[in-house]
Amino acid sequence: MNQHNSAFASKGEPLLDLAALRADTPGCETVIHFNNAGCGLLARPVHRAMVEHLDLEARIGGYEASAASAARIGDFYAAVADLLGCGPGNIAFAASATDAYTRALSSIPFQPGDIILTTRNDFVSNQIAFLSLRKRFGVEIVHAADRPDGSGVDVDAMAALMRARRPRLVAATHIPTNSGLVQPIAEIGRHCRELDLVYLVDACQSVGQYPMDVSEIGCDFLTATCRKFLRGPRGTGFLYVSDRVLRAGYEPLFIDMHGARWTGPDTYLPVESATRFEDWEFPYAAVIGSAVATRYALAVGIEPVSRRTPQLAARLREQLAQIPGVRVLDRGPRPAALVTFDVAGWSPEPFKQALDRRRINSALGYREFAQFDFADKDVTWALRLSPHYYNTESEVDEVAGAVAEIAAGSPAGGR
Template sequence: MPPPFPITDEEVERLRADTPGTANVLHFNNAGAGLMPRAVLDAVKEQLDLEARIGGYEASARSAAALRRPYDAIADYLNCDPTGIAVVENATVAWNQAFFAVLDTMKAGDRILTAEAEYASNFLSYLKAKEDRGVIVDVVPSNDHGELDVDALRSMIDDRVRLIAVTHVPTNGGLVNPAEAVGKVAREAGITYLLDACQSAGQRALDVRKIGCDFLSATGRKYLRGPRGTGFLYASPRALERYRPPTIDLHAAKWEGPERYRWAEGAARFENWENYEAGKIGLGVSVDYMLDVGIDRIETRVEALAALLRERLESLPGFSVHDLGRTRCGIVTFSHPRLDAVDVQDRLRARAVNVSTSSAASTRIDMTKRGLPTLVRASVHYYNTGEEIDRFTAAVEQLNP
């Protein structure tokens, strides 16, 4: 297959003009929260205005089509049926709904396999499961490239493994874990597979049929450029047959009699009744916006911009880049032995340059293994430019003690 047609300079200028925040800041914090395009902002504001004018329930009824659109748009992105999508408050809620649904079927001695660069919120749930249920949590070692070692994963499979749960793109670097290869192992062994796509959704192509996952969780606010307070969960047909949500309300199920109820059809059973409807509409608009640009084109541009940024940072005296993996994404992490990462973030922010930081507490096993206490995290998106990389590199160089 030929490479996707690139996003041209003219398109980038149009996309930047359509993104109000680019006029105010140099935004390299897309792995924290992307800058929303005007269409998303307008959709959220219009729904809030409508609620204020005619009432929340009435606005909901009038906006039924827009509230339905996120399911179809996300399904288009993930290559699945819309009935497999639940729209929820954030990625943590999505992931927890899936994880604790699986945990409800586990017993003491059952095993969970995960990766060295697993995100802190996920690992805390593993530790709670270990404490509450007596399950065993085993960490699959990384290979020489820093990725989850698929051969090691395969060798660790036995009849006690009930779940493989992996973060696709860790929060602390450019690594992209081999999601499809993990899915192949999971399918061969008949083991449930939960993929945390919080950092990959919106910057990388995600096809759940190719990945072979049973669940996939993601947020709207990061690379999808949607509103905060939005996220989604994909549940496969097999997952919907096997697992019941850990929580229930009158949206997730119907109370059919004094002693009986029936779960909602599809992944809607993982939702609850009350939700941020203006944000939900904005999420649908943001996914459509991404699809219009083209996820393959986005992925190619983001990888190229990040590679350029790594090259520039590595050329600066004293600075080190810490990204892993044969395939790398839009997250670039770096440090300086005499500069505190949080201080770097604050000093750059004072210059209207946005970055974030990653501490050992976010991915403790990986960062402790590599002896990394805190990193500066710069994350680019397709609306960023080479000129911004030049400005960013110059700003970082001026911090050199």
């Protein structure tokens, strides 16, 4: 991305030029955006690429526009492959991380009595999907225990369950949406490879925030959205599918004419690549926007982002921990840039609304989003603040100051 070369050092190691990156991010002019774990702010090149394709569709037609933009559309697969350290044929586009996740789940031929081995810190929709599979197919859901200090799954205990129970699927979320916990997914993956178990990783909150190498992780499936720390458009995500799973013939339950060829009246043949997990219809402007967002992230540099973004979160936690009535909830030795806390005496919506009035973007989480984790922490709700690399230290300080002011006040009906 030559238009951004001024933001990088000439010796090959990318350096974050905050002025240039913020100038590339129109939202920085209007809000303090600490909801990147919900949806990151679009960069100008991403927005421009999407608008250009929509204009092209309006001028020449949707099918014709996708044909004319075939190279830009194809770069989605190449860009995500570069991000994950795999081949383009291992990548499928999806409408969201949950869409990708359920497509992966649907490819596994569960039988009554099969075991899904997972953790206590997972994404709510994944757990609901497991419960749905239990209701329909009679699978058993086993949750591996956490370490005694609550700082993530006990990998040794999980490995022991793998050996003893031989699960049909092992599933883990790298960073759950309800806290900054970072799970040891590569350690889990090593045990899965040793035991030849199918391994599904939810990387929704980590893609764009940390380097991700699917070979190092050892996963068979990996799902993510593009809208969060990758800063792509809403309604986009992807599914990584390993070569061994593709060779084994895994395919989604409802495969369509894009993912398979109708070879005879009673036969069909899945395509060889991960695109067998896709459907025919695509929001091509969003696909192109996701490709540009991925290239943008790679140009900025995932390594420096992985250092700066958690540092901003650590600065925020340190200040929040000093505020009377505020309890920071994140655990683990090196938490990610998802900062969660509750405030004594406050109801969730009024507190968030007070931040909204200050043009500080945040998000709320509730017990139903994290039944195990929030029960362990004895909370019914938490406010989540999630900075990204384009945020500044002064914004962190301003947000912490706003939380302190709100927590000290007592607006009518606010508690």
